[in-house]
Structure formats: C-alpha cells, structure tokens
Amino acid sequence: MRPLVSLVTWLKGLPRITVVTVSLFLFFGIFGPWIAPMDPSAQDLSLMGQGPSATHWLGTDHLGRDTLSRLMVAANTSLTSVGMVLAIAMTIGITMGTIAGYCRGWVEDLLMRLVDVGLSIPSLIISLAVIGIVGPGYWSMVFALALAWWPMSARISRAVAVSIMNKPHIEALRVLGASPLRIYFNHLLPGTIGSVMVYATADAGMAAIAVATLSFLGLGIQPPTPEWGQMLVDALPYLESDPRQVILPGLALTAAVIGFNTLGETIALNRVPKRLSRRQLLTRRMEVAGWHKETSDAA
Amino acid sequence: MAQAPVLKVENLSTRFKTGQRGKFVHAVDDVSIELRSGEIVGLVGESGCGKSTLGRTIVGLEKAHTGKVFLDGVELNRLNGREARERRRAVQYVFQDPYSSLNDRQTIGETIEEALLIGGLRSREERAAQITKLLDQVGLASVVKDRYSRELSGGQRQRAAIARSLAVNPRVLICDEPVSALDLSIRAQVMNLFLDLRKELDVAILFIAHDLGLVRQASSRVYVMYLGKIVEHGPSQELYDNPSHPYSQFLLSSVPEADPTTERDRELPMLAGELPSPVDPPSGCRFRTRCPLVADRCSLHLPEPATVSPAHSSACIRAREMHAKRRSIFVEHRAA
Numbered sequence: 111m112r113p114l115v116s117l118v119t120w121l122k123g124l125p126r127i128t129v130v131t132v133s134l135f136l137f138f139g140i141f142g143p144w145i146a147p148m149d150p151s152a153q154d155l156s157l158m159g160q161g162p163s164a165t166h167w168l169g170t171d172h173l174g175r176d177t178l179s180r181l182m183v184a185a186n187t188s189l190t191s192v193g194m195v196l197a198i199a200m201t202i203g204i205t206m207g208t209i210a211g212y213c214r215g216w217v218e219d220l221l222m223r224l225v226d227v228g229l230s231i232p233s234l235i236i237s238l239a240v241i242g243i244v245g246p247g248y249w250s251m252v253f254a255l256a257l258a259w260w261p262m263s264a265r266i267s268r269a270v271a272v273s274i275m276n277k278p279h280i281e282a283l284r285v286l287g288a289s290p291l292r293i294y295f296n297h298l299l300p301g302t303i304g305s306v307m308v309y310a311t312a313d314a315g316m317a318a319i320a321v322a323t324l325s326f327l328g329l330g331i332q333p334p335t336p337e338w339g340q341m342l343v344d345a346l347p348y349l350e351s352d353p354r355q356v357i358l359p360g361l362a363l364t365a366a367v368i369g370f371n372t373l374g375e376t377i378a379l380n381r382v383p384k385r386l387s388r389r390q391l392l393t394r395r396m397e398v399a400g401w402h403k404e405t406s407d408a409a
Numbered sequence: 410m411a412q413a414p415v416l417k418v419e420n421l422s423t424r425f426k427t428g429q430r431g432k433f434v435h436a437v438d439d440v441s442i443e444l445r446s447g448e449i450v451g452l453v454g455e456s457g458c459g460k461s462t463l464g465r466t467i468v469g470l471e472k473a474h475t476g477k478v479f480l481d482g483v484e485l486n487r488l489n490g491r492e493a494r495e496r497r498r499a500v501q502y503v504f505q506d507p508y509s510s511l512n513d514r515q516t517i518g519e520t521i522e523e524a525l526l527i528g529g530l531r532s533r534e535e536r537a538a539q540i541t542k543l544l545d546q547v548g549l550a551s552v553v554k555d556r557y558s559r560e561l562s563g564g565q566r567q568r569a570a571i572a573r574s575l576a577v578n579p580r581v582l583i584c585d586e587p588v589s590a591l592d593l594s595i596r597a598q599v600m601n602l603f604l605d606l607r608k609e610l611d612v613a614i615l616f617i618a619h620d621l622g623l624v625r626q627a628s629s630r631v632y633v634m635y636l637g638k639i640v641e642h643g644p645s646q647e648l649y650d651n652p653s654h655p656y657s658q659f660l661l662s663s664v665p666e667a668d669p670t671t672e673r674d675r676e677l678p679m680l681a682g683e684l685p686s687p688v689d690p691p692s693g694c695r696f697r698t699r700c701p702l703v704a705d706r707c708s709l710h711l712p713e714p715a716t717v718s719p720a721h722s723s724a725c726i727r728a729r730e731m732h733a734k735r736r737s738i739f740v741e742h743r744a745a
Contacts, residue, residue, distance in 0.1 A: 278510035282570070285468045285502045286577055288492035288527045296523075297512070 131369030139189025203263030209272025312374025518554030
C-alpha cells in the first residue's frame with residue numbers, strides 16, 4: 111500500500127501533460143494489440159481513404175485499413191522497440207560506466223574516451239551506417255539504435271558511480287576489507303541502476319522519434335507491422351487530398367515525445383527534493399537554456 | 410613503554426597530483442608515528458595540515474607515496490589483494506560525518522551484519538548474537554538494528570558506525586574527528602565510549618581532532634602536525650604544560666581557559682598569515698613563514714626533532730631553550 115501511495119504523490123508532482131500522454135502511450139503500448147477494434151492489416155479497398163464513421167472511428171487509410179487500430183498497434187510496436195533499445199543501451203552503458211567509476215585511472219580514461227567517440231558521431235548517422243551494413247529489419251534497427259544510444263547512459267552512469275564510490279560508507283566498506291566484487295555488485299551497481307533508470311526513461315521520447323525516423327526512411331520496422339513513422343510515409347502522397355492520414359500518426363508521435371520530454375525536463379529540474387515554484391522553474395529553465403547556448407557558441 | 414607498538418608508521422609521505430605537471434600537494438611529508446595497544450593518542454593541527462590524510466593513508470584509503478606502515482611488525486603496504494584486505498581489517502576508521510558514513514538504504518543491523526560477513530562470520534545465528542553484543546557495547550538498544558540511519562540521532566549514528574568498525578575485531582581505531590559533527594552534549598558521551606572501549610578491548614586509538622581540550626582529556630600522548638609534518642610529540646600532560654614548539658604554543662593558547670577572569674585578561678596571540686601552500690612548502694622549517702622567533706638559519710634546513718625531555722620531542726632549533734624556560738614565546742616576544 112505504501113509504495114502505491116508514494117507513487118501517486120510522485121505522479122501528482124509531475125506536469126499533467128506528462129502523466130496523461132505517457133500513461134496513454136504505456137496503456138496502448140501494452141494492451142494495443144488486444145483492444146484494437148479491428149485487424150490493423152485487414153484491407154478493404156472499397157473503403158480506402160474514408161473519413162471517420164461509426165465503424166471506423168478515425169477513418170481508413172489508402173488501403174482501407176482501420177486507422178484507430180493501426181495507431182493502437184503502432185504504439186505497441188513503438189513501445190517494444192524503444193524498450194529494447196533502451197534496455198540494450200543501458201546494459202552496455204551502465205556496465206561501462208560503473209566499471210569506469212569503480213576502477214578510475216587509465217581504465218576510466220580509456221572507457222570514457224570511447225564514450226566521447228560514440229557521442230561525437232550523431233546517433234542517426236551511426237544508425238544509418240549500421241543498417242547500411244547489416245540491412246534493414248527490426249533487429250538491425252534495435253541494435254543500430256542501441257549502438258547510438260549507449261554512450262549517453264555510460265556517461266551518466268559513470269558520473270553516478272563516481273559519486274557513489276566517493277561516499278564515506280563505501281570507503282568504510284573498503285576499510286573493512288570488503289572484496290571488490292561485494293562493493294561492485296552489492297552497493298555500486300544497484301545504486302547506479304536506480305538513478306540511471308530515471309534519466310534513461312526521460313530519454314525514451316528521443317528513442318521513439320529515432321524509431322519513427324528510421325521506419326519513415328524504410329530502414330526500421332517493415333510493413334505490414336503498423337508503425338507511426340511508416341504510417342506517415344504511407345500517407346505522404348495524400349497530404350493534400352486527405353491530410354487526416356498524416357496528422358493522426360503525427361499527433362500520436364508528437365504526444366508521446368512531448369510526454370517523455372516534459373518528464374525528462376521535470377526530473378532534471380526537480381532534482382532538488384522540494385518542488386519548485388513556477389517562477390523558480392522558469393529561472394532554472396532560462397539558466398539551462400543559457401548554458402546550452404553558451405556551450406554551443408563556444409563549440 | 411617497553412611494549413612493542415601495534416601500529417608503526419615510518420617516514421610516510423602522501424602526495425596528490427595537482428593540475429600542473431610535476432607539481433604535487435605534499436599532504437603528508439615524512440611522518441613517523443607509533444601506537445601501542447590500549448592507548449589513545451591525539452593528533453592535532455589546524456585544518457588542511459594533513460592529519461586526515463595521514464589517517465586515510467594508514468588505513469589504505471589513500472596511497473602512500475613513500476614510507477611504511479607496520480601492523481604487529483607486518484608491513485601493510487607490501488601486501489596485495491585478499492591478504493592485504495584481511496590484514497588491514499585490523500585497522501579501522503571512524504569517519505567524521507556519521508550521516509554519510511552509513512548507507513541510508515540499509516538498516517543498522519544490515520550494516521553491521523555486512524561488516525561481520527566481511528569479517529568471515531558465516532553462521533547467521535552467530536551474526537545475530539554478535540550484532541546485539543556490538544550494539545550493547547556501543548551503548549545502543551538492540552531495537553536499533555531494525556532502524557535506518559535517517560531515523561537515528563547524530564550520536565546514535567556515530568555509535569552505530571563505531572559498532573560497525575568493531576565488528577571485525579580491530580586492533581587499531583583511527584578516529585577522524587569523530588565527535589566534531591555532534592552536539593556538545595553528545596560529545597562527552599561518545600568520548601566516554603572511546604575511553605571505555607580502549608579499556609575493554611585493548612585497542613589503540615588514534616584520535617584526530619582540532620578540539621585540543623578533548624584531546625587533552627582523552628589521550629595519553631599527542632602528536633602536533635603542521636603542514637604535513639609532525640612538529641612536536643610528547644606525553645599529553647607534559648606537552649600541554651610545556652609546549653616546546655612555537656606552533657604548539659600558538660595552538661594551545663587558543664584553548665579557552667575555564668576560569669572566566671583569567672580568560673578575560675588573557676591576551677590572545679594571533680597566528681600571522683595563512684597556512685602556506687603544501688604544493689610549495691617553505692624551505693627549512695615549515696613554520697618559519699609564520700613564526701615570531703624566525704631566524705636566518707630556519708630556512709636553511711629542516712630542524713631535526715630534538716628530545717627535550719623523555720618521550721617529548723620538538724622539531725624546532727630553539728626547542729631545548731623554550732622547554733627550559735617554561736615560558737610562552739609570546740611573553741618573551743612581547744618583552745623583547
């Protein structure tokens with residue numbers, strides 16, 4: 111009962127838009143295939159390109175498939191692939207980050223320079239290169255994106271791991287003569303995973319965009335599996351005659367991304383235990399924006 | 410005094426890298442100290458003089474640049490891996506801040522149990538019994554074992570931290586300002602705990618502090634440290650009565666007198682200037698930049714520790730003279 115109560119209070123502290131969009135995304139992402147009113151790939155060429163009606167609440171696409179069902183199932187596609195990408199990227203990132211944070215010295219330098227290399231190449235370019243070599247497909251997309259995603263989580267994990275390692279209670283364990291494995295697995299790893307997970311979830315929006323982008327380009331999810339990016343590109347020829355077909359998947363994707371981005375922003379800005387007032391939040395935001403501008407100007 | 414020291418530190422130096430190549434912070438510089446079983450030894454000096462670093466180097470939290478640490482005649486720095494961990498375990502460290510030295514995700518019982526496990530106690534029943542015994546030893550009720558550190562007061566936390574270090578049967582406890590984070594009213598209790606533990610367990614305690622009054626009350630011998638070096642060392646009573654290094658005299662004159670009339674009339678000497686940078690320490694005597702008695706020869710070479718009376722030595726060229734006169738340099742300085 112107690113964890114539930116604390117979860118509810120935590121949710122209450124988040125912006126409403128985050129709670130609504132993220133929970134909708136998760137709900138359809140998990141239950142989409144079961145609650146979709148129709149078969150998302152069933153074609154009915156007599157009904158192609160129709161507007162909303164009693165049977166097809168959000169209309170049909172150019173092959174007469176039910177748009178609502180396709181959107182719901184696409185949420186599932188998006189959620190699973192984003193989850194896969196983040197899970198793989200975080201496993202690699204946390205492993206490398208904690209090892210760097212534990213060992214320090216040249217091991218840390220080596221691993222972190224590797225991370226720098228990874229971060230210096232834009233993620234989309236890495237993904238395109240990997241898919242170009244392996245060939246398009248679901249798994250090559252997941253691995254390509256994970257490959258582009260791990261450096262960031264490695265960097266965050268290293269920072270968290272270093273701060274944990276410097277805490278006196280870890281030093282006390284070292285003085286007690288705890289084995290390195292005990293310190294690593296019983297104290298460092300669980301502590302790091304907890305903090306990094308939160309940051310990584312905030313990154314899910316960007317991952318969702320990346321999945322949609324690759325699918326839009328025909329390099330990710332392959333038809334007939336419904337996916338938002340792919341629905342967009344399918345509907346592109348009808349942009350002028352029937353904009354609804356483009357707007358709906360676009361809106362779904364936008365909502366998911368806005369949800370995760372605001373979640374990420376709230377987490378980043380609200381690290382202080384106390385909730386910030388609207389004004390404090392604004393100044394904090396300006397600071398972050400100013401800092402970002404400064405660094406980009408310098409670069 | 411014929412008893413062999415349990416912990417012996419020989420010519421220990423610790424240095425840290427600075428941003429510049431080839432420049433180092435000489436935090437501890439050629440320090441030798443000894444601890445015997447059942448004695449409390451004070452280590453005093455102002456902030457930044459390297460007393461904490463010395464303690465951390467002894468337990469292996471910092472790497473010694475040169476020098477040796479012997480425990481019962483076994484050189485600790487030579488050991489590696491498992492053997493080092495098992496040997497070093499006999500030297501435990503009590504941290505200044507009891508808030509961060511306990512894991513806030515573990516209950517006190519879990520924390521102590523982990524220490525017992527590390528110490529190699531395999532049976533669960535024995536561990537449970539030992540936890541109760543340790544908590545009792547540090548004056549905590551056994552119900553505390555199910556509490557998290559955030560539910561305890563500062564004094565209770567420090568007691569719990571002490572119980573954790575006692576879990577591995579240490580021969581030496583290095584206490585880094587263990588009471589300075591605590592309320593005044595709690596300090597005396599925790600100090601008494603240390604005195605009791607020394608008697609009961611026959612451990613040697615190195616008590617690092619800047620509260621000279623506390624050190625005087627608790628310790629039998631005192632080391633005075635300045636800028637990485639031991640400048641004076643002697644039996645507590647003797648050193649407090651007749652400090653024979655100008656720095657110790659300054660340090661001790663900062664202790665308030667208990668009698669309000671003397672305290673009011675007392676002239677407080679001020680130590681001129683700031684602690685010099687340990688990156689480029691002064692040549693010769695480290696204290697010469699702030700010493701009122703500085704002479705030309707002070708900058709030539711480091712003064713050797715001079716024995717002024719049995720077991721009392723001071724690293725000042727005028728140590729014997731000061732000791733014989735039994736007078737504060739300030740009186741002398743003002744008269745001149």
